[in-house]
Amino acid sequence: MKLYWHPVSLMPWRVRIALAEKGLTCDEEIIDLPGGAGRQPAFLALNPFGQVPVLEDGGTVIAESTAIMEYLEDLHPDPPLMPAAPAARAVARQLMGWSNDLWPFSWKRWIAPHSIGIPASPEVAAQGRAELTTHLDVLDHRLAGADWLVGDYSLADICYAPLVVVAARAGLDTEIAARPAVAAWVERLGARPAVQTGMGMLLG
Ligand SMILES: N[C@@H](CCC(=O)N[C@@H](CS)C(=O)NCC(=O)O)C(=O)O
Numbered sequence: 268m269k270l271y272w273h274p275v276s277l278m279p280w281r282v283r284i285a286l287a288e289k290g291l292t293c294d295e296e297i298i299d300l301p302g303g304a305g306r307q308p309a310f311l312a313l314n315p316f317g318q319v320p321v322l323e324d325g326g327t328v329i330a331e332s333t334a335i336m337e338y339l340e341d342l343h344p345d346p347p348l349m350p351a352a353p354a355a356r357a358v359a360r361q362l363m364g365w366s367n368d369l370w371p372f373s374w375k376r377w378i379a380p381h382s383i384g385i386p387a388s389p390e391v392a393a394q395g396r397a398e399l400t401t402h403l404d405v406l407d408h409r410l411a412g413a414d415w416l417v418g419d420y421s422l423a424d425i426c427y428a429p430l431v432v433v434a435a436r437a438g439l440d441t442e443i444a445a446r447p448a449v450a451a452w453v454e455r456l457g458a459r460p461a462v463q464t465g466m467g468m469l470l471g
Pocket residue numbers: 276277278279300301302305316317318319320330331332333367
């Protein structure tokens with residue numbers, strides 16, 4: 268298997284965490300973003316949208332971090348990273364979807380003043396922060412009295428791990444500290460060896 272990624276990109280970190288949790292090794296190739304190798308024909312042939320992560324496994328090529336993680340889960344079900352019961356699996360996927368769609372949308376607004384190419388204003392940043400705060404409230408509610416988002420540690424937790432670990436270092440530390448269940452979960456995530464391996468650039 269080969270993973271195309273970039274060391275400071277959040278979404279590939281999820282895949283690296285899942286690989287580490289399962290004890291799998293994988294070749295890796297760094298793709299320059301944005302506008303570098305990610306936009307060259309050879310990479311666009313793997314992902315026409317030019318985004319990392321992409322996993323190549325023999326003749327199989329998969330983009331989208333959650334699709335890659337579910338592929339790994341199907342191929343290597345031990346240790347399990349998805350709940351067994353259909354209802355719990357659906358809730359895990361719901362959270363994975365929120366981490367994929369809602370969080371990044373708000374996150375881009377929040378970090379816009381520090382990013383190139385994203386329209387920025389104090390109002391946009393404040394709106395992003397307010398949306399992320401609401402998102403943290405939802406997670407805090409789920410985590411009340413629980414160690415993990417859906418029963419045992421799962422892909423739902425892994426999907427959020429890079430997002431919340433980075434958020435805690437990017438101005439949302441006070442919002443996280445104000446939500447004790449989230450704060451304890453962020454600590455728990457950061458303490459996992461696979462999270463430290465997966466997010467090597469930041470935590471390893
Ligand atoms: N929904 C995608 C998002 C992937 C994504 O946003 N990748 C970013 C890096 S974290 C990227 O490749 N950006 C470069 C670009 O869009 O050109 C996933 O979960 O894999």
